[in-house]
Amino acid sequence: MVINSERALAIGFFCFSLFMFVASLNITSSITTGAAGPSFFPRLWSIILGILSILYFFEAGKRIDPDSHKGLKQTLRENKKVFIMLAAVLVYIFLLDYLGYIISTFSLLTFAIYILDIKKEISKLKIYMISLVVTLGTYFVFTNILNVFLPSGIFY
Numbered sequence: 100m101v102i103n104s105e106r107a108l109a110i111g112f113f114c115f116s117l118f119m120f121v122a123s124l125n126i127t128s129s130i131t132t133g134a135a136g137p138s139f140f141p142r143l144w145s146i147i148l149g150i151l152s153i154l155y156f157f158e159a160g161k162r163i164d165p166d167s168h169k170g171l172k173q174t175l176r177e178n179k180k181v182f183i184m185l186a187a188v189l190v191y192i193f194l195l196d197y198l199g200y201i202i203s204t205f206s207l208l209t210f211a212i213y214i215l216d217i218k219k220e221i222s223k224l225k226i227y228m229i230s231l232v233v234t235l236g237t238y239f240v241f242t243n244i245l246n247v248f249l250p251s252g253i254f255y
Contacts, residue, residue, distance in 0.1 A: 105159035109152045116149035183214055199252020205234045 123141035191207040198206075208230035212221065221229075241247040 103159065106156055109156035109159060112152035112155070113149055116145045116152060119145035120149070180214060184211060187211065187214075196250050197253055199254060200249035201234055201238055202252060202254070203250075204237070205230050208233055 120142060123138045123145060126136075126138035126141065187207060187210055191203055195203045209226055212226045212229060216226075238249060241249055
C-alpha cells in the first residue's frame, strides 16, 4: 500500500479525531441522562471527522499515480509557506497568554499578510493598518458585544 500525502493527511485527521473523542470522555456530564450533555457535540464531531477521514483515505488510494511519487524535500520546498504559517500559529498559541490577545494577534496577522503576499503589492503601512483594524475590531466584538474575556497578557 502506497502512502501518499493525501493518505498521510487522512491518517492525521483520523488520529486527531481519536484524540478528540478520547479527550471528550473526560468532560463531566452534570445533566440528567437522556439529554445532550456538554460532551455530546465533541464526540459527535470527532466521530464524523473519523468517518470522513477513513473515506478520504480510501478515496485518495484510487488517485495514486506511481510515477508521481514526491520526496520529502520536494514536498517541503513546495509547501514552505504552509509550514512557516503552521510554525507561526504554534508560536502565536504559545505567546498568547504571555503577550495578550492584542499584541499576539497583531503580530501574527502582520507576519501572515507579509508572508502570504505573493506579489508583494501591499505596502508595509497597509499591512500594519489591516492588522491593527482586524485585531482591534475582533477584540471589541468579543469583549464588548459577546462578553468574552480574551487573554490580557503581562502588559495589562
